[in-house]
Amino acid sequence: MELPDGPAELPLVSAEEAFAAMTRPASDAAEVVRAELGAASFGTDRGGVKLPAWLFFVRGSDVPVAWPAIGVAALWKPGEIRATAVAADARLASDGRSLAVSLPGPPPPCPGQEPVTYQTQVIESERTVAVGVRADGVPAEDCVRPALGRMIRYDFVLKSALGGRVLLDLQGGVIPVTWPPSAIR
Numbered sequence: 001m002e003l004p005d006g007p008a009e010l011p012l013v014s015a016e017e018a019f020a021a022m023t024r025p026a027s028d029a030a031e032v033v034r035a036e037l038g039a040a041s042f043g044t045d046r047g048g049v050k051l052p053a054w055l056f057f058v059r060g061s062d063v064p065v066a067w068p069a070i071g072v073a074a075l076w077k078p079g080e081i082r083a084t085a086v087a088a089d090a091r092l093a094s095d096g097r098s099l100a101v102s103l104p105g106p107p108p109p110c111p112g113q114e115p116v117t118y119q120t121q122v123i124e125s126e127r128t129v130a131v132g133v134r135a136d137g138v139p140a141e142d143c144v145r146p147a148l149g150r151m152i153r154y155d156f157v158l159k160s161a162l163g164g165r166v167l168l169d170l171q172g173g174v175i176p177v178t179w180p181p182s183a184i185r
Contacts, residue, residue: 132170
C-alpha cells in the first residue's frame with residue numbers, strides 16, 4: 001500500500017481480529033450482519049490514507065463501519081486517536097526537523113495593559129513530538145475582546161527528524177503534517 005511517507009507492506013488481519021480490536025463491551029451493541037474486505041480512508045497524522053479495511057454492516061444501516069484490516073501493531077492507539085482542537089495545520093521543512101504550526105495567538109492587550117506573549121514548547125519522545133505555546137503574562141479580564149482567536153504560525157526546530165513519530169498538540173490531539181516531497185523517504 002502507498003502511505004504519505006512511502007510504500008509499505010503490512011499484513012492483513014481477519015475480520016474477527018479487526019472486529020475484536022474495534023469493539024468494546026456494550027449492552028446496546030449493534031448486530032453485525034456481514035463483513036466485507038474493502039478499502040476506506042482513515043485520518044492519520046500524515047493526512048487521509050486509503051487502507052485495506054473490513055467493512056462491517058449492521059442491522060438497520062446501509063452504511064458500513066470501517067476498521068483498518070492491518071494489524072494493530074501498525075496502528076498508533078487504535079480507536080483512541082482524536083484530532084487536534086487547537087492547531088490549524090503543520091508543515092514540515094525538507095530538513096525533516098523544522099516545523100511551522102498554526103496555533104492560537106495571544107489575545108490583543110486591553111488599553112493600558114502589557115501585551116501577553118506566547119512562547120513555544122516542544123516535548124520529544126521516541127514515538128511522539130508534542131508542540132504548543134504557553135503564555136508569558138496574564139491577560140486582563142476587565143475588557144472586551146473579540147470572541148474568535150487568531151491563528152499564528154509558530155516555528156519549531158526538533159532535536160531530531162520527525163521521521164515516523166506522531167505530531168501532537170500539548171493536549172494529546174493529533175496534528176496532521178504536510179511533508180514536502182524531499183522529506184518523504
